[in-house]
Amino acid sequence: xxxxxxxxxxxxxxxxxxxPIGLFLIFHLSVNFMxxxxxxxxxxxxxxxxxxxxxxxxxxxxxxLPLIFHAVYGIYIAFTAKNNLGRxxxxxxxxxxxxxxTGIITLIFLVWHIWETRVQKALGSEVNFDMMAEIFSNPxxxxxxxxxxxSAIFHFANGLWSFAxxxxxxxxxxxxxxxxxxxLVVFVVLSYIGVSAIFAFV
Amino acid sequence: MSETKTVRFIxxxxxxxxSAPYDEEFELPYRxxxxxxxxxxxxxxNPVTKSGKKTTPIAWDMNCLEEVxxxxxxxxxxxxxxxxxALVDQLEQPVRLAPMRTFPVVRDLQVDRSRMFDNLKKVxxxxxxxxxxxxxxGPRMPERKRQWAYELAKCMTCGVCLEACPNVNDxxxxxxxxxxxxxxxFNAHPTGAMNRAERLNAIMTDGGLAxxxxxxxxVQSCPKGIPLTxxxxxxxxxxxxxxxxxxxxxxxx
Numbered sequence: 020x021x022x023x024x025x026x027x028x029x030x031x032x033x034x035x036x037x038x039p040i041g042l043f044l045i046f047h048l049s050v051n052f053m054x055x056x057x058x059x060x061x062x063x064x065x066x067x068x069x070x071x072x073x074x075x076x077x078x079x080x081x082x083x084l085p086l087i088f089h090a091v092y093g094i095y096i097a098f099t100a101k102n103n104l105g106r107x108x109x110x111x112x113x114x115x116x117x118x119x120x121t122g123i124i125t126l127i128f129l130v131w132h133i134w135e136t137r138v139q140k141a142l143g144s145e146v147n148f149d150m151m152a153e154i155f156s157n158p159x160x161x162x163x164x165x166x167x168x169x170s171a172i173f174h175f176a177n178g179l180w181s182f183a184x185x186x187x188x189x190x191x192x193x194x195x196x197x198x199x200x201x202x203l204v205v206f207v208v209l210s211y212i213g214v215s216a217i218f219a220f221v
Numbered sequence: 222m223s224e225t226k227t228v229r230f231i232x233x234x235x236x237x238x239x240s241a242p243y244d245e246e247f248e249l250p251y252r253x254x255x256x257x258x259x260x261x262x263x264x265x266x267n268p269v270t271k272s273g274k275k276t277t278p279i280a281w282d283m284n285c286l287e288e289v290x291x292x293x294x295x296x297x298x299x300x301x302x303x304x305x306x307a308l309v310d311q312l313e314q315p316v317r318l319a320p321m322r323t324f325p326v327v328r329d330l331q332v333d334r335s336r337m338f339d340n341l342k343k344v345x346x347x348x349x350x351x352x353x354x355x356x357x358x359g360p361r362m363p364e365r366k367r368q369w370a371y372e373l374a375k376c377m378t379c380g381v382c383l384e385a386c387p388n389v390n391d392x393x394x395x396x397x398x399x400x401x402x403x404x405x406x407f408n409a410h411p412t413g414a415m416n417r418a419e420r421l422n423a424i425m426t427d428g429g430l431a432x433x434x435x436x437x438x439x440v441q442s443c444p445k446g447i448p449l450t451x452x453x454x455x456x457x458x459x460x461x462x463x464x465x466x467x468x469x470x471x472x473x474x
Contacts, residue, residue: 029431101390107438115436181435187458
């Protein structure tokens with residue numbers, strides 16, 4: 020690797036996690052939530068997305084490319100750390116470990132999820148309410164999706180906290196503490212939206 | 222006749238930098254107000270293990286004996302700290318001593334902390350004041366700012382923050398919290414601020430500031446209570462601005 024790219028890479032990694040990946044996560048969870056309003060509402064929302072101009076380019080620029088960079092560099096970051104919770108059981112050290120753990124879980128979940136939905140769509144299936152209902156006919160998949168979605172949301176919420184530190188937005192311990200509470204609320208609210216959507220398909 | 226009170230130590234020893242570490246247990250007569258160093262001195266006087274085996278005295282570093290030099294840092298009951306202020310009365314028995322393995326072990330509890338001094342050179346943690354002629358007095362520092370900066374100046378380069386950091390390890394090139402906070406200190410000084418950009422650019426290189434993963438163990442472990450994570454966050458802001466200056470261009474001050 021070229022010399023002195025680390026600073027730029029780490030900042031890019033932090034930025035991409037929020038914009039666009041984090042924003043896309045919120046958008047995705049919101050669309051899912053429409054399933055709680057009935058099958059037709061959900062299918063209409065999904066079809067509306069298909070009218071986005073040059074959708075495939077938007078998908079690559081907004082989702083796949085940022086996600087690939089974030090995932091590959093994230094794996095590198097996760098495996099350079101030497102976790103030491105046994106000796107230093109502080110709250111932030113737990114968050115540090117969980118951020119890396121949920122990142123890996125989310126990546127495994129996403130690979131599976133993209134294979135099951137987006138790739139199948141490319142191979143000719145239609146993404147709609149029935150597709151999801153069929154996936155969730157298997158209780159193991161319900162558990163897998165709950166773990167995956169909660170991991171992704173935790174990773175986003177806690178990532179938002181460290182984004183604020185990494186870009187020097189929250190400097191004082193007090194502002195960082197308040198940000199902890201703000202991101203906790205983000206975690207709880209998004210988790211409610213995400214998990215209730217899963218049970219709408221069951 | 223009452224049995225004499227004793228204290229027990231389990232010490233991780235290592236004969237050479239490359240040899241395998243091993244544990245030895247010692248039992249010493251208790252004395253009031255003992256600290257870890259006085260216990261180590263007692264063992265040095267009579268290097269016999271608990272089982273009665275004669276052994277070599279334990280090697281460790283020490284200097285000031287009042288927690289301002291940082292030399293006697295080691296891992297005591299799992300926590301990195303200074304052995305001079307580790308009072309035996311306040312420690313759980315048996316007391317376990319081990320070297321700070323983040324650094325290369327020289328022998329027993331003695332480690333080579335020179336990477337921290339190299340880091341200070343790397344980030345230019347000094348204020349250049351020499352000229353070919355008398356440059357005269359520099360700008361004055363407001364008293365309030367001096368008092369604030371003094372907190373950052375308490376760093377004794379002990380290495381506890383590096384030992385506590387999960388991102389400082391043999392698989393990573395992270396320089397750790399200690400030199401970073403010093404950059405904030407020297408950038409805060411009115412004369413030091415004249416070389417601000419140089420220091421910021423130095424911590425934006427590989428192994429620098431960006432490697433912080435916000436576990437915040439450093440600020441929890443610092444024996445001097447230095448606001449290390451506040452320094453890191455402040456430098457995150459400064460380097461963000463510096464990187465815009467570098468990329469989009471601005472007057473180089």
